[in-house]
Amino acid sequence: MEAPPDNDVLWARSLHFTHPDGSPGLAGVSLAVREGEVLAVSGPRGSGKTTLLRCLSGLVPVREGEVWFNSTPVHTLGPTHRERLRRDRFCWIGPEPALVPELNAWENAALPLMLRGTSRRRAKATALEWLERLDVGEAARKRPHRLRQSERQRVSIARALAPAPTVLFADEPTAPLHRADRGHVLRTLTSAARSHGITVVLATADPETAAAADRTVTLLDGRPVRTVHLPEIPDAGGRAACSISV
Amino acid sequence: MLDLRLTRAARPAVQLRRLLVAAASAGTGFLLLSCLGYALGHPGTAGAGALRLAWCLVPVAATVHFAVAVARTDPGARPRPGLSALGLGPARLMAVSALGTALATTLGSLLALALFLHLRGDLAGVPFDGAGASFLAVGRPLPAAAALTLLAVVPGVATATVAVALRPRDPKPATRPQRRYLSFVGPAGRAPAGDRAAAGAPAGGGTPSAPDSATDLAAPTPDRDPADGRDTPAGLPWAVALLAAGLTAQAYAGRTPPPPAPTFTTFAPAAVPFLLGWLLTAAGVVLAAPGLTHLCGRLLQCARPGALRLLAGRVLMTEAARIGRPLGVLWAVAAGYATTTLYAAPARAFGPLSILGALVVTGCAFATLLTVAVETRQCRAETTAALLRLGAPATVLRGAAALRALALLAFFTPLTLAIAALAALPLTR
Incomplete structure (x- = not known):
């Protein structure tokens, strides 16, 4: 068992994963994430991006292959240790901003800090600072149902960044947004991560989003590929292309 | 057939809830049948028979309340967006829920009928040497139409209520401005x-x-x-007014020398204001509970809360409307029992039927509260999953739930005792 290079914060070797129902997830993924970089994992839907992120972040146990985090073998840890690792070192942004509906924006952003035992005053200050930085400071006292989707997503980014994680896993964070909001959310996410030295693993199916990253790993059917050669889409039976009139 | 398959393929907890509905329905059906038996056995005292039947309204209401709560929680009738195209739309799911309720309650009614016939000795000889002869009308033929009508009450009312409660509705387009329940805690x-x-x-x-x-x-x-204020339950002022009016009416009733206690068979006209007052009080209690639950949650999360109190209090505030009603019903039932305990002046033994009725009502109220707690948990499953993904320890979530329960208990127990003491005061003076 060979130790990973020093500047790699997260490191996976020949990672295989099969879903509980037997459908194939990952088939031999090896990758290394350097400290402080923004790594995009791209590929079409169903290519195993989310599964890879879940394996790397310890949300699911890894049976075949290895995952190392800062010379900690994540693949050997039990569920309790993985939970503690996730709480202390990792953060997760999903495609849906899963905010707690009863709490307002700043309380949502401060919740991870408060769960870690930070005092309320300091948690609030940090949360408000992050909300301000992500341009949702105006909405700090609104409940999630009064915010727009892009604002909610920015609050969830603030919630992920506030405890200063080592690695931030972002699983299609811009998927439910329009393009203008998408660019804004992505810029705020990447610039905040870069300025604070937070490593970001960003799963996205969108080439424009992947372009914002430092490096891109493309997955196809659970395998990393250099270039994606998809078969040509056959002509739709001589019928004129559909048009949507809005 | 699809409905039956959906009903059959449920998890044990769901089946247990349905069985509890059947048990409640059986208890209520037995009470109704014993009213019929009493009337058959005492043809001369029509008033007492009618009074017994009127008392049965309370268990019927409790059973229907419980059946609706169980139908709301039924995972088989949860909205399934993907299956709407197959015909499992909201209207069909309402039909599924109504059918499930009808099945459970009819099963209970049949059980009640079987038990009644067995005790009467229609099936095999009279058990217990005919100890319950007063309400069983042993030896007289049971009118089938009357028995079936009485037994159809609970299934019919419960099914109709479930259908109305779960009818497909579009979300309301705009929220009307809600009044605050207390002006001084409002955004004024x-x-x-x-x-x-x-x-x-x-x-x-x-x-x-x-x-x-x-x-x-x-x-x-x-x-x-x-x-x-969107999810602030309105109506606390009305509830307090009703409560006060009810207590006043009871005090007014007790102004004269204490009337004989209204029992299941005898009923003095002097006890009418007392009963009316008690009804008003109970209505006020049921209406006040959501607002008080909200207030309890607000108190729980005030003054610089940490994560635990914040989660506990806010969730209580949000779920006040949902959990408040059954809590109010349980509160009213508890206050009623406390009153009867405090008002022990003419001590009288509870008969088997009173005990059965009390069991049905208490059990239904308690089971409804538990069912609504399950429903709340189902509704919050996504939030709980998000919190766990965030790294929230499970102990915090459990602690928040325990804190909510403790807060409600600490808030409502003194209120129950106070209302019971106030209600019993004019009678025991």
Whole structure:
């Protein structure tokens, strides 16, 4: 068992994963994430991006292959240790901003800090600072149902960044947004991560989003590929292309 | 057939809830049948028979309440967006729920009928040497139409109520402005969000502590947003008015020498104001519970809460409307029992039927509260999953739930005792 290079914060070797129902997830993924970089994992839907992120972040146990985090073998840890690792070192942004509906924006952003035992005053200050930085400071006292989707997503980014994680896993964070909001959310996410030295693993199916990253790993059917050669889409039976009139 | 398959393929907990509905329905059906038996055995006292039948309204209401709560919680009738195209739309799911309720309650009614016939000795000889002969009308033929009508009451009412409660509805387009339940905890005189944000903005980019203290000074009530009145249950003033009116009516009834206690068979006209007052009090209690639950949650999360109190209190505030009603019903039942315990002047033994009725009512009220707690948990499953993904320890979530339960208990027990003492005061004086 060979130790990973020093500047790699997260490191996976020949990672295989099969879903509980037997459908194939990952088939031999090896990758290394350097400290402080923004790594995009791209590929079409169903290519195993989310599964890879879940394996790397310890949300699911890894049976075949290895995952190392800062010379900690994540693949050997039990569920309790993985939970503690996730709480202390990792953060997760999903495609849906899963905010707690009863709490307002700043309380949502401060919740991870408060769960870690930070005092309320300091948690609030940090949360408000992050909300301000992500341009949702105006909405700090609104409940999630009064915010727009892009604002909610920015609050969830603030919630992920506030405890200063080592690695931030972002699983299609811009998927439910329009393009203008998408660019804004992505810029705020990447610039905040870069300025604070937070490593970001960003799963996205969108080439424009992947372009914002430092490096891109493309997955196809659970395998990393250099270039994606998809078969040509056959002509739709001589019928004129559909048009949507809005 | 699809409905039956959906009903059959449920998990044990769901089947247990349905069986509890069947048991409640059986108890109520037996009470109704024993009213019929009493009337058959005492043809001369029509008033007493009618009074017994009227008392049966309470278990019927409790059973229907419980059946509706169980139907709401049924995972088989959860909205399934993907299956709408197959025909499992909201209307069909309503039919599934109604059918499930009808099945459970009819099963209970049949059980009640079988038990009644067995005790009467129609099936095999009279058990217990005919000890319950007074309400069983042993030896007289049971009129089938009357028995079936009485037994159809619970299934019919429960099914209709479930169908009405779960009928497909479109979400309301706009929320009308709700009145606050107490004006002094409302948003009166508070700056709207824009103003407050503007007030906090000058210090916004400063040191970490600067925006904190600035906003704290700028906003007198910093932890609330103007819209959180959205889920504030209205109607606490009316409930308090009803409660006061009911207690007053009971005190008025007790102004004369205490009337004979209204029992299941004898009923003095002097006890009418007493009963009316008690009904008003119970209605007030049921109506007041959501507002009081909300207040309890607000108290729980006030004064710089940490994560635990914040989660516990806010969830209680949000779920006040849902969990308040069954809590109010349980509260009313508990207050009723406390009153009868305190009002022990003419001590009389409870008969088997009174005990059965009390069991049905208490059991239904308690089981409804538990079922609604399960429903709340189902509704919050996504939030709980998000919290766990965030790394929230399971102990915090469990602690929040325990804290909610403790707070409700600590809040409502003294209120129950106080109302019971007030209700019994004019009678025991």
